Amino acid sequence: MHIEQLVLTNYRNYETLDLTFSPEINVFIGENAQGKTNVMEAIYVLSMAKSHRTSNDRDLIRWEQEYGKIEGTIKRKYGPLPLELVISKKGKKARVNHLEQNRLSDYIGKLNVVMFAPEDLNLVKGSPSVRRRFLDMEIGQISPVYLHDLLTFQKILKQRNAMLRENRGKLNFNDVMFDVYTEQYIQAAVQIIQKRFYFMELLQKWAEPIHRGISRGMESLNVSYSTLKELNSKQTTEEMKGILEEKLKEVRSREIERGVTLVGPHRDDLHFSVNGYDIQTFGSQGQQRTTALSLKLAEIELVKQEVGEPPILLLDDVLSELDDYRQSHLLNTIQGEVQTFVTTTNISGIHHETIRQAEIFEVTAGTVKKK
Secondary structure, X not given: OEEEEEEEEEEOOEEEEEEEOOOOEEEEEOOOXXXXXXXXXXXXXXXXXXXXXXXXXXXXXXXXXXXXXXXXXXXXXXXXXXXEEEEEOOEEEEEEOOEEOOOHHHHOOOOOEEEEOHHHHHOOOOOHHHHHHHHHHHXXXXXXXXXXXXXXHHHHHHHHHHHHHHOOOOOOOOOHHXXXXXXXXXXXXXXXXXHHHHHHHHHHHHHHHHHHHHOOOOOXXXXXXXXXXXXXXXXXXXXXXXXXXXXXXXXXXXXXXXXOOOOOHHHOEEEEEEOOEEHHHHOOHHHHXXXXXXXXXXXXXXXXXXXXXXXXXXXEOOHHXXXXXXXXXXXXXXXXXXXXXXXXXXXXXXXXXXXXXXXXXXXXXXXEXXX
């Protein structure tokens, strides 16, 4: 798949912008704070209906405007597909092939993207919440129903936590409604955990050989999903429910004391090891960056396998963060197969034939011109 055309209206610092792209490599060059990343973000938002940079949709709308709009013509193997996303104070409206979608989860998955930005280098050494977000966003692309399940889980978690806060410290707390929330919580949590196990097994399948290639055969990467130690991917739904139920009974008094849910997918993490060593703790910066790169390249292969087409790759100011060898490995991998968008302040430091054949766009103060 690839984007043929992108049209922005009142998006960030763009009043209007209409661009057509190469199906291969597109490079946006300009100084910082000129609008390069805004174009990249718009493609991401067109795919995921949310930004990777902000949780406040109002930030996406041009100053003093009532709405912002992103339109894209996507070329998929079965033909062109127009997408449209309108963002306003009232919320978001999404259209696929000019038809309004009832739920955003019905819209997500029509355009698949893999984003690689400098903050993704923190995927390995950053906080567990960064890795959970990575999991949730990537699973949502290949399984839009996951996003619906996740929203259901988060809603029930919020209700359960609210009741725990209201009754914090009441050791004799016993409420039928709380038991109902707990039962719903367990059902929703198991759905999330099962999908995460499945995704992580696929990711490991692709990431290990990619990492071995980047490390010249010197390193073996293992990526695992870290949840309750009693849970594993081979268990049935009922077995998982039983384990979660027992665990919640064990921690009930502590939950009431602290006023918060202590067990579940909102506390899970990913674990990375290279040659058996925990690289989150003991790995060098080079190993951590190689792992992040391996995960992103594995995502491309995973989406291609699950969706039947390669996704679009967004490299937002990340090539300058990689040494020449990792740059070359990344660009060699995507060459001729994956439509790629690159932002950079200049291309003089990128020594690769792929970049010399790219469509070049110059970005200055909210204007974009083909070079």
